[in-house]
Amino acid sequence: MLAKKVRELAAAIKPDLVAIRRHLHAHPExxxxxxxTADYVSSxxxxxxxDHIRMSVTGITGILKGKKTGDGPVLALRADMDALPIHELHESDYKSTNQGVMHACGHDFHMTSLLGTLRILKALEAEFSGEVKFIFQPAEELAPGGALMMINDGVLENPRPLNIIGQHVMPELPAGKIGFHAGMYMASVDELYLTITGKGGHAAAPHQxxxxxxxxCELLVLLQQIxxxxxxxxxxxxxxxxxxxADGVHNVIPDKVTIDGTLRTMDEKWRREAHELLKKTVTAYATSKGATADLYIKEGYPVLFNEPALTADTRKWTEExxxxxQVVDIPKWMAGEDFARYSHLLDSCFYRLGVQYPxxxxxxxxxTATFNPDEEALSTGAGLMxxxxxxxxxxxxxxDKQ
Structure with missing residues (x-):
């Protein structure tokens, strides 16, 4: 009967969810x-x-308490808020009004879904005991990321949640379906900034x-052997x-070359070893050629780990x-996600919400500049969470509460 109530509430609020998502999509930041965005979510x-508070400048958190008799746990739900520096090409009545900024990763969906979830839980607060800590988190797209900022500001304390759940849209999965992967799911992400400095000169005199x-060029090929x-x-x-x-011209060899890249892996130990191998390789090779090398590694998000027992439970509840x-297995994904920060501190489950049209x-x-998920998935996302x-x-x- 409770599942039936959730489904009915999710269906009833669908028009509101569509309106919220379209407002957020039209006003990305x-x-x-x-x-x-934070002001709108707060409203x-x-x-x-x-009840809720602002934290970490543009983040929002709060607690929704159940009114059923009993001592329940504290659980956490998270949605991300930021958009990408992309000029939207999809034409619609709710196209981005902020030139060069677009919700091209579904964070408008994520916020809307969590707002819908809270609306459903609020309507059913007499049906549960315990506390739901909700987190609307800024800056998922730009390292070091808003998760780290909010964690440092205490979002996981007072009270500390038992576990945390998040979801992310998946355009390769039909709307209505949900994807799970237990264990290591998403990769660590590091940014690489390399400068090779030699001695420039006339292209007709390469010996000088x-x-x-x-x-x-030789170094890039060599690095792939790592x-x-x-x-x-x-x-x-x-x-x-x-x-x-390589900022020379057709007949001028430049003094330096700058190269940007990324390192991604699913193992934190190997990640550290790879950092040292990268540094040693670029330095030794450049030196052997009479050049110098400077490698800056900007460390991004760690590996995202879906705790197997919590993921199995979440999958079972989704099937119910x-x-x-409607529930499928999905493969590991070499993209990065700063939900991973939470997964190293709490039991976590980060699942995927299908948003593909028929x-x-x-x-x-x-x-991509034309990303436009199926809004039929909004009520699924809110009701399921x-x-x-x-x-x-x-x-x-x-x-016991932790």
Whole structure:
């Protein structure tokens, strides 16, 4: 009967969820600048009579307490708030009004879904004991990320949650379906900034220069052996370079070359070893050619770990709510996500919400200028997270608060 109530409430609020999502989509803001977004989310919470506070400048957190007799646990739910520096090309009535900024990763969906979840839980507060700590987190897209900022500011304390749940849209998965992967799910992400300095000169006299262009090209090939020959082949790892600037001209060899790249892996120990290998390799090779090398590694998010027991429970509850046919296994994903910060501190489950239209060509991948998820998934996302929360609270009702 409780699942039926959740489904009915989720269906009833669908028009409101669509309106909220479209407002958020039309007014995106970049990482660490989500001021108007935070104001809007706050206004929605206030309208629901849900207490909350601002923290970490643009973040929002609060607690929704159940009114059922009993001593329940504290659980956490998280949604991210920021948009990307992308000029939107999808034409709609709710197209971004902020030039060059777009919700191309579904964070408008995530915020809307959590607001819907809280609205459902508020309506059912007499049905559960315990506390739901909600986190609207800024700056997921830009390292070091808003999760670290909010954690440092105490979002996981007073009270400390037993576990935390998050969801992320998945355009490759049909709307209505949910994807799970237990254990290591998403990769650590580090940014690499490399400068090779030689001695420039006339292109007609290469014997008189220390050519940073040739050295850099040879070095990029050599660095790939860190993955192909030094990484355990059973361990996912990616080393990619996406920016190479040799600012000479057709007849001038430049003094230096700058290269930007990324290192991603699923193992924190190997991640540290790879950092040292990168530094030693670039320094030794550049020196052997008479050049110098400077490598700056900007450490990003750690590996995201889905705690197996919590993930199994969450999957079971999802099957109860949507049916087994709507739940699928998904592979590891080499993208990064700063929900990973929470997963190193609490038992965590980060699952994927399908947003693909029946006509699959209508949804392009994440981080593209035409990304436009199926809004039919909004009520699924809100209702499912509410149901998972209720089941999670019930399962841990006898667990002492931490």
């Amino acid at each position: 970049l990482s660490y600048h989500e001021y108007n 929605q919470l206030t309208a629901m009579d849900i 220069v220390i050519d940073p262009v040739i050295i850099s 993955v192909s020959r030094r990484t355990n082949p059973l361990l996912p790892a990616v080393l990619s370079f996406g920016r190479f600037i 709510y949507l049916g087994k046919e 006509d699959s060509e209508k949804v392009t991948p994440l981080h 509410a149901w998972i929360t209720l089941c999670n609270l019930e399962k841990n009702a006898k667990t």
